[in-house]
Amino acid sequence: MKQLIRPFLFILICLVWSACSNTKYLKPGQILYTGAEVEVNPDSAKKIDDQKGVKSVLESKTRPKPNKSILGLRPKLWIYNIAGEPKKPKGIRNWLRNKVGEPPVLLSQVNLQYNSDVLTSHLISQGYLQSVVTGDTVIKEKKGEAIYTANTGDRYKMASVRFPEDVDFLTSIIDQNKDKSVLETGKYYDLDAFKNERVRIDNDLKENGFFYFNPDYLLLQVDSTIGKSQVDVRVKVKDVAPDAALKPFTINKINVYPNYSLRRDSTLRKLQPLEYNGMSIYDDRNTFKPKVFDRLVFFQPDELYNRRDHNQSLNRMVNIGAFQDVRAEFVPIDSMKSNQLDLNIFLTPLRKNSLSFSVTGTSKSNNFVGSEVTLTQTTRNIFRGAEQLDVSVSGGFETQVSGVSKGLNSYSLTAEGKLTFPQFIVPFFKVNSTNAFIPKTIARLQYQLLQRGSLYGLNSFTGEFGYNWKENQYKEHNFNPISITYVRPTIDSLRQRDLFDSIPGLRSTLEKQFIIGSRYNFTYTNQMETQRKNNMFFYGSVETGGNLWGLFVDKNAAGERTIFNTPLTQFVRLEADFRDYYKVNRNVTWANRFNVGYGHAYGNSTSLPFVRQFFAGGSNDIRAFAARSLGPGTYRVDTARFADQAGDIKIMLNSELRFKLVSVLHGALFADAGNVWLRREDVGTPATPGNPGTPGRPGSGFRLKNALSELAVGAGAGLRVDASIFVVRLDVAFPIRKPWLAPGDRWVFDDINFGDKAWRRENIIYNIGIGYPF
Structure with a gap:
């Protein structure tokens, strides 16, 4: 313990010394300004409403601001001082002094009368019409503080609010909408409310043709002589308002x-x-x-x-x-x-044709690194109706850099065409939208080839037709009444049995799949309202496959409904993603996410198709576990060989404290929890003559009573470079609960040992990403 206390005391003494030493750099006669304090009604026993809040607001309006401090210390001022006067316009000394440090704020820079006038004006705007603020300074050694005394008097209320008499079209509009007034008798006098009332009346008039009217043409006369700390308010159109502003156009x-x-x-x-x-x-x-x-x-x-x-x-x-x-x-x-x-x-x-080219690099938590190249040709106004055609071709390559399968290469080729119409196109109906947002009809075709090294390949064909529209700035809808996906796998028949035996669950990945269904997504967000203390985001999705088509497709000899000799996939898939962003202060945000998904397969299918299943782990998910390595349930996959586990059910919770460190560098502390499950446990296939069967995945099934006890939990910290237009993120995480262990041994706090190289290699997960995880 002594070995820890001594360095701590040494650091503390150095910090205190550095704080005290800042004043020795001052020139003779200079006084370091340490801030302002406002005393509200110090000689009165009667407190005003929210006196602490009023005091805090008044103190925030004083200028200048003192040097930034942490626990009474001023590290930026200290850096400025020890850097000294730079001899060159560039260099480390110049950077430390002018970029990292900050010069001393002196008491001589404080204008007491100006600040007193500002504080008095603010109090008057809040209804303290008899307020008076005076200022003085207190100097101790080489430090000085400004002290302001605010005597507020009583806060005035509105006794009555009168509007112009209804004598013409303009005054009739004001009279018709006076019930919507933000000025109410009995409420406190508030200058901001007066400004908002002028804007409200101007909006009402603008909606009725008064193009040249302006809020400045309205006068709010206040009579404060009626007594009892009350005022009469009269709304009046100024006599000097121009004639053009007083008539509708x-x-x-x-x-x-x-x-x-x-x-x-x-x-x-x-x-x-x-x-x-x-x-x-x-x-x-x-x-x-x-x-x-x-x-x-x-x-x-x-x-x-x-x-x-x-x-x-x-x-x-x-x-x-x-x-x-x-x-x-x-x-x-x-x-x-x-x-x-x-x-x-x-x-x-815009130009009718444009060509874009992009290159992206990837580094995944499942030990794959690689890059992708995309070439997109955009043709606008293709049918003279403001349509847009996007044709893109992309190719990507990944290689596994560590693990048993080190050197496993994977590549993908994708071709896509998307045609967007800026209107609803509905057969036999004409649909008009009258809000500010353009509705869109989107038709999309895509082909993708994914080759997973020597393991397997997937050919997928997708066709969609649907609609996108915004109800308002908060709500957005996507509805695809027709969505068709066909997946055809390729695998070396000589290796198939070995792969299925060594990687349980891979069989579902390599099945032919024909998905014909519909999908609806709804998004709500108020994140654009940056002034809010609390912002929310919600995403909900409903997808069906094979429902309508299943009624018309005949069954084959095996009792399966097929199209082109491929079983028709039948399922219902639901997903919800709720996020909350609470601003603790301007530099600290507490972000939380709850994500849940459920899929129910029926008819031909016993589980969701692989391309519609849920996955857990990775840089935007549960970051203490490799991508797609968790679950299903308590089943444990060999992540060093092949991590591609999926489930029909998903539960995930994330909590992250985000804070600004310096400039564009931000930090985060986070905890993630979750898992995926199969709706029915994978018991494998039994051995039969000529067929050795396949292994199952014990513990993969979902049981509500066991769900919480089977959640994986991880924690970690991150650094982010947030340059507004882009965010680069590095998160480091480690597991604190492993669901595949025995029920009493799943919490692994006692195993954490950052000094053990073997533990770090086994447990530390590094995630590099673009953008925030949620």
């Missing part, structure tokens, strides 16, 4: 320039337009079909201007993915004599 002409550029501006304006559905389209090159603009422009001639149609039109034109520049221009015919606007829409298309 209607849309006159709608001019659309679908192939606009500054170089062709004068030429396009002289063209004879195509008149279509109330729009004048100036497009001598016939770039787009006119009906495209029915889905993009929500205005009609002679209707009142409204902000909703304005925003939805702009959003649709941006989100359709066909234009690199979008601009809407509202031009008054004569704002003094008329109340009409011409709408000019200028659209600059």
